[in-house]
Amino acid sequence: MSADPFFADSGLRRGRLGTAHLVFFTVAASAPLTVLGGGVTTTYAVTGNVGTAVSFVLLAAVLAVFAxxxxxxxxxxANAGAFYAYIANGLGRAGGVAGSAVALAAYNAIQIGLYGLLGYILKxxxxxxxxxDLAWWVWALLAWVIVGLLGVLRIDLNATVLAVxxxxxxxxVxxxxxxxxxxPAGGTVSFDGIMPGNLFTAGFGAVFALGIAAFTGFESGAIYSEEVKDPRRTVARATYIAVAFTGLFYAFSAWxxxxxxxxxxxxxxxxxxGPGVIFGALAQYAxxxxxxxxxxxxxxxxxxxxLSFxxxxxxxxxxxxxENVLPRFLGATSNRSGAPVAGSIVQSVLAVVVFMAFAVAGRDPLLDLFTWLSGSAAVGVVLLMTLTSAAVVGxxxxxxxxxxxxxxxxxxxLGTLLLGTVLVVMLVNFDALLAPDTxxxxxxxxxxxxxxxxxIGLVWGFALKSIRPEAYARIGRVAEEGLHEPGLHPAPPEPERPHWTPAGHR
Structure with a gap:
C-alpha cells in the first residue's frame, strides 16, 4: 500500500494541531447554534422545565470531574483511537476493543443522524x-460530498474551516x-431560569437525558493526540476549555x-x-x-x-x-495530506448507505433518522466515558x-460514579428523546x-487473543514514545497476555 502515490501507512502527520485547533474541533462537534435552535428549544418543549439552563452547568461540572x-x-x-486506547491500557485489551465498538457505534450514529437534520432544515x-423544493435526501447528498472531500484533506485545513x-x-447566538x-418579556429580566430549585421538579431526569447530548463531542480531543504539537498538554488544555465554554455558553443562552x-x-x-422562536426574534429585532x-x-x-464527527x-x-484489530487497509493515510483516507472513505460509504435507506423507506429525516440515531449515540458516548473514567483508575x-x-x-x-448515574437517568428517561408516537x-x-x-467488541477482543495474538499484544499501544516526557512513560501495561507467542518472542 505504501507504494501507491496517494496512500501511505506511515501514520498521521505530526505537529499540525495546537490547542486552538482542538478547541474548534470539540466545540464544533457540539454545534452551539444547533444546540440552541434544536436542543434547548426541544428540551423546553418536551419537559416544560424552567430550570433547564442550570442543567448545563451541572453536566459541565460532571464532565469537568471526568476530565x-x-x-x-x-x-x-497518545493514540488516534482515543478512548479505545485509554480503556485498553486501564481495563485490559479486550475491554479496549469493546470500547472501540461503542465509540464506532455512537459516533457513526450521531454523524449519520445529522444528515437527516441537515437535509430537513435545508429543504x-x-x-x-x-x-x-427538493427532497431532503438531495441536500443530504450534497453535504455528504462536501464532508467526504474535506475528510481526506489536511487536518489543519479542516480546523480552519471549522474555526470560521x-x-x-x-x-x-x-x-x-x-x-x-x-x-425581556414583561419588560423585566427574570432570574427564574437560573434558579436551581426550578430544575429539580417534574421532568428533571428528561432534562439531563436531553442535555447530555449537547456535550457530545467535547471528549474528542484525544482522537487528534497523534497530530498535536504538544500532546503532553494540548489535549488536557483543550478539553478543559471546551467543557467550560460549552457549559457556560449553553446555560447562558438557555436562560x-x-x-x-x-x-x-x-x-x-x-x-x-421550535427553532423558529430563535430566528423569529432575530428577524423581529435585528x-x-x-x-x-x-x-x-x-x-x-x-x-x-x-465534519467533526x-x-x-x-x-x-x-x-x-x-493495530490489525480491523482490516489493515483501514490504517492507510494519504501521502499528500496525512489524513486517514481509508477510514474516511469507509465512514462516507456507511453514512450514505444508512441515510439513503431511511429515504427509500420513507422515514422522516428529523423525527426518525436524526432523533433515533442521536438518542442512541448519546447513550453510547456516556457509556464510553464511564468506562474511560474507570480505566484511569486501573x-x-x-x-x-x-x-x-x-x-x-x-x-x-467520582467521575465514574457521576457518569454512571447520568447513564442510568438517560436510560430511565429515554422516552424523552423520542417522539410520543415512536x-x-x-x-x-x-x-x-x-x-x-x-x-460484540468484547467477544472479538477475546477472540483476537487466541486467533491473532500478535495483534492482540499491540491493542491500545501508544503511537510514539517520543511524544511523552522522559521518565514518565513506562511501557504500556499488559494486564492480559496471549496464550502463546511467535517463536523467539516474549
Whole structure:
C-alpha cells in the first residue's frame, strides 16, 4: 500500500494541531447554534422545565470531574483511537476493543443522524427563500460530498474551516442573547431560569437525558493526540476549555430564551415554533437579513458537526486498522495530506448507505433518522466515558508519577460514579428523546445498540487473543514514545497476555 502515490501507512502527520485547533474541533462537534435552535428549544418543549439552563452547568461540572483523570492519562497515551486506547491500557485489551465498538457505534450514529437534520432544515430553507423544493435526501447528498472531500484533506485545513463556521455561529447566538436581555418579556429580566430549585421538579431526569447530548463531542480531543504539537498538554488544555465554554455558553443562552419569552411561556413558545422562536426574534429585532444569515449558519453549524464527527470516526478506524484489530487497509493515510483516507472513505460509504435507506423507506429525516440515531449515540458516548473514567483508575494503580491522589484516584472514581448515574437517568428517561408516537420496541432497542456493540467488541477482543495474538499484544499501544516526557512513560501495561507467542518472542 505504501507504494501507491496517494496512500501511505506511515501514520498521521505530526505537529499540525495546537490547542486552538482542538478547541474548534470539540466545540464544533457540539454545534452551539444547533444546540440552541434544536436542543434547548426541544428540551423546553418536551419537559416544560424552567430550570433547564442550570442543567448545563451541572453536566459541565460532571464532565469537568471526568476530565481530571482523562487529562492526566492523556500525558501518557497518545493514540488516534482515543478512548479505545485509554480503556485498553486501564481495563485490559479486550475491554479496549469493546470500547472501540461503542465509540464506532455512537459516533457513526450521531454523524449519520445529522444528515437527516441537515437535509430537513435545508429543504425548508431553500423552499421558503428560493422556491427550490427538493427532497431532503438531495441536500443530504450534497453535504455528504462536501464532508467526504474535506475528510481526506489536511487536518489543519479542516480546523480552519471549522474555526470560521464556529466563530460565525457563536456571534449569531450572542446576538440572540443580547436581543433577549434587551427585550425581556414583561419588560423585566427574570432570574427564574437560573434558579436551581426550578430544575429539580417534574421532568428533571428528561432534562439531563436531553442535555447530555449537547456535550457530545467535547471528549474528542484525544482522537487528534497523534497530530498535536504538544500532546503532553494540548489535549488536557483543550478539553478543559471546551467543557467550560460549552457549559457556560449553553446555560447562558438557555436562560436568555426564557428571558425573551418569559419563563411561564418558554415551553409553549418552543413547542409551537421550535427553532423558529430563535430566528423569529432575530428577524423581529435585528432584521430579516440577520435572520437569513442565522438560518444559513444553522445549516453550517450542522455541517461543522458532521465534519467533526466524520474526522473522529475516520481516526478510530485508522487506529484499529493500524493495530490489525480491523482490516489493515483501514490504517492507510494519504501521502499528500496525512489524513486517514481509508477510514474516511469507509465512514462516507456507511453514512450514505444508512441515510439513503431511511429515504427509500420513507422515514422522516428529523423525527426518525436524526432523533433515533442521536438518542442512541448519546447513550453510547456516556457509556464510553464511564468506562474511560474507570480505566484511569486501573491505569494509575501501582504506577509512579507526578499526578496527585485527586488526579489518579479520587476524581476518576467520582467521575465514574457521576457518569454512571447520568447513564442510568438517560436510560430511565429515554422516552424523552423520542417522539410520543415512536414504536414501543424502539424505546428499548435504540439504547441497547451501544451496549450490544460493547458485547460484540468484547467477544472479538477475546477472540483476537487466541486467533491473532500478535495483534492482540499491540491493542491500545501508544503511537510514539517520543511524544511523552522522559521518565514518565513506562511501557504500556499488559494486564492480559496471549496464550502463546511467535517463536523467539516474549
Amino acid at each position: 481530571v483523570g482523562y487529562a492526566a492519562m492523556s500525558r501518557y497515551v 425548508d430553507f431553500m423552499a421558503s427563500k428560493f422556491d427550490i 463556521l464556529l466563530g460565525l455561529e457563536c456571534v449569531v 450572542l446576538i440572540f442573547d443580547v436581543i433577549s436581555f434587551g427585550h 436568555s430564551l426564557s428571558v425573551l419569552t418569559g419563563p411561564e411561556n418558554v415551553a409553549k413558545a418552543s413547542a409551537e415554533a 432584521g430579516s437579513a440577520v435572520a437569513d444569515i442565522a438560518n444559513v449558519l444553522f445549516v453550517t453549524s450542522v455541517l461543522a458537526a458532521l 466524520h474526522n473522529g470516526v475516520a481516526r478510530y478506524l485508522f487506529a484499529l486498522g493500524r 491505569f494509575f494503580r501501582g504506577r509512579s508519577g507526578p499526578e496527585s491522589l485527586w488526579q489518579r484516584l479520587i476524581a476518576p472514581v 414504536a414501543a420496541y424502539l424505546k428499548w432497542l435504540l439504547p441497547v445498540i451501544p451496549v450490544a456493540a460493547a458485547v
